[in-house]
Amino acid sequence: MDLVDKVQSGSIRGIARTISLIENNSPQKEDIIDELYPHTGNAMVWGITGPPGAGKSTLVDCLIKRERKQGRRVAVIAIDPSSPYSGGAILGDRTRMQKHSTDEGVYIRSMASRGHLGGVSVATGDAVKILDVAGYDTIIIETIGVGQTEVEIIELCDIVLLVLVPGMGDEIQAMKAGVMEIGDIFVINKKDCDGADRLKTEVEYVLGIKNALTGEEPNPVLLASSKLDEGIDELVEAIHDYLKKAQTTGRFEEKRRDRLEKEVYKIFSSKVHELLNIHLDIENNLGEWISSILNGETAPYKLINSKLNRFVKENRII
Amino acid sequence: MDLVDKVQSGSIRGIARTISLIENNSPQKEDIIDELYPHTGNAMVWGITGPPGAGKSTLVDCLIKRERKQGRRVAVIAIDPSSPYSGGAILGDRTRMQKHSTDEGVYIRSMASRGHLGGVSVATGDAVKILDVAGYDTIIIETIGVGQTEVEIIELCDIVLLVLVPGMGDEIQAMKAGVMEIGDIFVINKKDCDGADRLKTEVEYVLGIKNALTGEEPNPVLLASSKLDEGIDELVEAIHDYLKKAQTTGRFEEKRRDRLEKEVYKIFSSKVHELLNIHLDIENNLGEWISSILNGETAPYKLINSKLNRFVKENRII
Numbered sequence: 224m225d226l227v228d229k230v231q232s233g234s235i236r237g238i239a240r241t242i243s244l245i246e247n248n249s250p251q252k253e254d255i256i257d258e259l260y261p262h263t264g265n266a267m268v269w270g271i272t273g274p275p276g277a278g279k280s281t282l283v284d285c286l287i288k289r290e291r292k293q294g295r296r297v298a299v300i301a302i303d304p305s306s307p308y309s310g311g312a313i314l315g316d317r318t319r320m321q322k323h324s325t326d327e328g329v330y331i332r333s334m335a336s337r338g339h340l341g342g343v344s345v346a347t348g349d350a351v352k353i354l355d356v357a358g359y360d361t362i363i364i365e366t367i368g369v370g371q372t373e374v375e376i377i378e379l380c381d382i383v384l385l386v387l388v389p390g391m392g393d394e395i396q397a398m399k400a401g402v403m404e405i406g407d408i409f410v411i412n413k414k415d416c417d418g419a420d421r422l423k424t425e426v427e428y429v430l431g432i433k434n435a436l437t438g439e440e441p442n443p444v445l446l447a448s449s450k451l452d453e454g455i456d457e458l459v460e461a462i463h464d465y466l467k468k469a470q471t472t473g474r475f476e477e478k479r480r481d482r483l484e485k486e487v488y489k490i491f492s493s494k495v496h497e498l499l500n501i502h503l504d505i506e507n508n509l510g511e512w513i514s515s516i517l518n519g520e521t522a523p524y525k526l527i528n529s530k531l532n533r534f535v536k537e538n539r540i541i
Numbered sequence: 542m543d544l545v546d547k548v549q550s551g552s553i554r555g556i557a558r559t560i561s562l563i564e565n566n567s568p569q570k571e572d573i574i575d576e577l578y579p580h581t582g583n584a585m586v587w588g589i590t591g592p593p594g595a596g597k598s599t600l601v602d603c604l605i606k607r608e609r610k611q612g613r614r615v616a617v618i619a620i621d622p623s624s625p626y627s628g629g630a631i632l633g634d635r636t637r638m639q640k641h642s643t644d645e646g647v648y649i650r651s652m653a654s655r656g657h658l659g660g661v662s663v664a665t666g667d668a669v670k671i672l673d674v675a676g677y678d679t680i681i682i683e684t685i686g687v688g689q690t691e692v693e694i695i696e697l698c699d700i701v702l703l704v705l706v707p708g709m710g711d712e713i714q715a716m717k718a719g720v721m722e723i724g725d726i727f728v729i730n731k732k733d734c735d736g737a738d739r740l741k742t743e744v745e746y747v748l749g750i751k752n753a754l755t756g757e758e759p760n761p762v763l764l765a766s767s768k769l770d771e772g773i774d775e776l777v778e779a780i781h782d783y784l785k786k787a788q789t790t791g792r793f794e795e796k797r798r799d800r801l802e803k804e805v806y807k808i809f810s811s812k813v814h815e816l817l818n819i820h821l822d823i824e825n826n827l828g829e830w831i832s833s834i835l836n837g838e839t840a841p842y843k844l845i846n847s848k849l850n851r852f853v854k855e856n857r858i859i
Contacts, residue, residue: 257840274593461616482839484831488823490845495817496810498849505806522575523801527808531816 225459226251227258233358235330237494242332245349254350259356264479266298266355269366270380272405273372277386279365282449284322289459290361291328298330298359300350301468302343302376328401330359342493344375348486351379375489377405379482382476384458386410387426389418407442407459414454440477544569545576551676553648560650563667574667577674582797584616584673585784588698589683590691590723595704596730601683601766607777608679609646616648616677618668620661620684648677660811666804669697682767693807695723697800699793700783702776705744707736718845725760726779732764732772792845 226244226299229237244252270287277406283299323329334347347364354362364380366373373524377383385406409430411423426444443461447454469475499505512530515521523530544562547555562570570616589597599619602832608615635803641647652665665682672680684691703724727748729741745762752759759778765772787793817823830848833839839847 253842253846257842260840261837281767397607448583480831480835483834484827487830487845488652488827490841491646491817491823492814494849495813495844499813505809509802512805513798516578516801516805517798519579521671522578523805523808524575527805527812528571531809531812535766 225279227255230255230353230357233261238330238340238353241334241353242334242350245346245353246334256326256352259352263352263355266351266359266362267382267449268351268355268380269361269363269462270377270383272367272383273410273412274376275367277388278449279386280410282384282386282410282455283363283365285449285452285455286363286459287323287329289455291326295360295454296328296358297363298299298354298357299332299365300347300354301331301333302347302364302373303333303335329533330354330357332479342489344379345486345489345493347376348379348482348489353532363443370468374405375485378485381469381478382407382462384408384410384462385420386412388413389416407465408458409442409444409446410458411446412449414448415451444503495519542557545573548577548671548675549580552809556648556671557650559671560652560668562669563664564652567750570667573669577670581670581673584669584677584680585700585858586669586673586698587679587680587681587780588695588701590685590695590701591704592706593685595706596676596767597683597704600728600730600773601681603767603770603773604777605641605647607773609644612635613678614646614676615679615681616672616675617650617681617683618665618690619649619651620665621653622649648672648675660807662697663804663807663811665694666800666807668699682816692723693803697709697804699787699796700725700780702726702728702780704730705740706731706815707734725783726776727760727762728776729762729764730767732766733769737764766844777783 226241230241241255241294246253254452271283271286274277280301283301286320287297287299321329334343334350347374351362351364364376366376383406385408387409389411409426411419411426412421422444423444427441430442433439445454445458445461447458449455466475469478512526516523516526544555544559548559549642562573589601589604591597601619605615605617642647650668651666652661668684669680684694692699701724703726705727706801707729727744729737729744731737741762741764744760748760761783763772763776763779765776767773784793787796797821828846834841834844841859
């Protein structure tokens with residue numbers, strides 16, 4: 224039985240191996256994804272983002288529980304801040320896996336936020352397709368929404384939950400403002416902490432301005448406590464309501480089309496990079512080029528433009 | 542007087558305008574950077590990274606004060622988490638500028654961590670060159686070291702300070718582990734808080750393992766309080782010691798060469814993207830391509846490979 228069949232039959236080992244092939248940018252990758260592609264589209268993809276320490280992981284655990292109660296199978300992709308050199312994910316599936324390890328309807332996988340040859344967001348998008356075809360109804364992507372890559376990942380989702388907590392500093396405020404635009408539902412977690420109500424009011428105020436400008440309906444802002452398991456039922460209801468409404472208005476299909484556009488563009492870019500690396504043999508030539516800059520023979524952009532022109536003219540791209 | 546002259550004369554307006562040209566990926570950009578390039582290399586570039594809420598900004602303020610006392614001119618580039626759509630930096634120079642606004646020897650500039658056409662790390666690298674030529678002795682780059690981009694930015698520096706604080710959660714621990722490998726000096730900020738000494742011991746323990754493996758000298762781990770302005774003199778001394786030693790051992794030159802390699806490679810990549818965008822006219826064609834995937838006529842990788850092959854064969858790249 225080949226990997227595509229294994230994924231379709233929902234084999235855990237098949238899924239794990241296929242995601243690893245994606246992560247390692249294996250040559251088989253493209254055929255596998257193309258074969259799986261026509262079978263995708265059934266899973267709902269939820270993005271959970273927010274600053275570190277906002278309690279996203281415990282919240283995800285609460286959401287898994289609710290989805291399982293409704294009989295839905297759940298997969299989680301946790302994007303981990305990772306070592307730039309070792310490339311491995313650090314938070315790891317270890318502790319989190321244990322909690323749900325006896326439940327066959329839950330699959331949890333960490334992916335490192337760095338070090339993927341084809342780009343992290345491409346790898347995450349492909350992992351979503353695999354889990355979708357493998358029969359998971361709800362796929363949750365959890366990430367810290369700070370950098371460019373993290374936002375790109377979150378843009379893969381049908382719905383985005385932004386998790387905030389009261390009492391964090393200036394940078395958190397800035398992050399909040401930065402990711403505010405990508406949230407569909409806003410969760411004020413740790414609602415028992417001082418300042419939760421005030422934060423809710425603030426968020427509603429900012430969203431009010433945004434909604435007045437765009438004419439969109441106000442986004443739900445919900446108080447919750449993932450630690451005390453409070454406000455979660457309301458949150459899950461709001462999520463499903465949002466998704467149902469988006470399907471009725473056509474916004475859902477629109478978002479999915481946008482997602483595919485972004486994915487195709489990204490794959491395109493990463494493939495061009497591969498070609499460039501192979502055919503210009505940058506790895507072996509870069510040292511020499513740098514020496515010529517350091518010797519004062521040339522300057523950075525001048526060098527790059529001349530190499531690029533030669534590369535194109537000699538048609539050495541293929 | 543053209544922009545290059547203005548930058549060389551240290552004109553604040555000239556600097557600001559040139560950095561804006563860089564950010565907007567203006568056509569003049571390449572010639573300006575190439576002209577400035579031979580005059581670069583005098584400034585020391587310090588990177589300050591760490592989780593949000595670690596007190597990096599106040600620490601930077603303390604460092605500015607010390608450097609100014611020694612008669613050095615200081616420029617700060619603050620990489621801000623930013624809106625994916627509006628593209629603007631949010632923390633802003635506003636409040637921070639005020640503090641040093643009467644001091645001509647200090648220049649502070651925010652750059653958004655997203656939305657630069659040529660890539661954030663390329664833009665930051667070019668901004669460093671501009672500030673270097675403009676006569677700033679110390680250039681401080683401040684960022685949250687989480688994503689790929691942020692790490693790339695930090696890799697532009699001659700020395701990297703990793704700022705940590707006691708009492709943060711699991712994700713902070715993971716981040717710490719992730720960025721540990723890129724720190725040269727480790728600062729345990731908020732040293733008056735519970736757990737600061739324990740965190741110092743932990744960091745030293747992890748570094749001990751790393752140093753045992755690499756055979757490198759142990760990295761300094763210092764307790765400080767940017768809020769109380771304590772431990773800062775020791776920190777500044779450690780920074781200058783590190784830089785002096787790196788210059789003696791040749792590590793400094795090696796790092797700068799590495800930096801130039803990474804920069805050239807990145808510029809290369811972004812230029813290839815530009816070519817691709819212009820000549821394949823992706824913007825106008827992507828919609829049609831997506832429709833053919835959604836109709837089931839083709840699959841993502843199949844489509845991309847066929848377009849890429851045609852693109853290359855027709856030599857439409859130039």
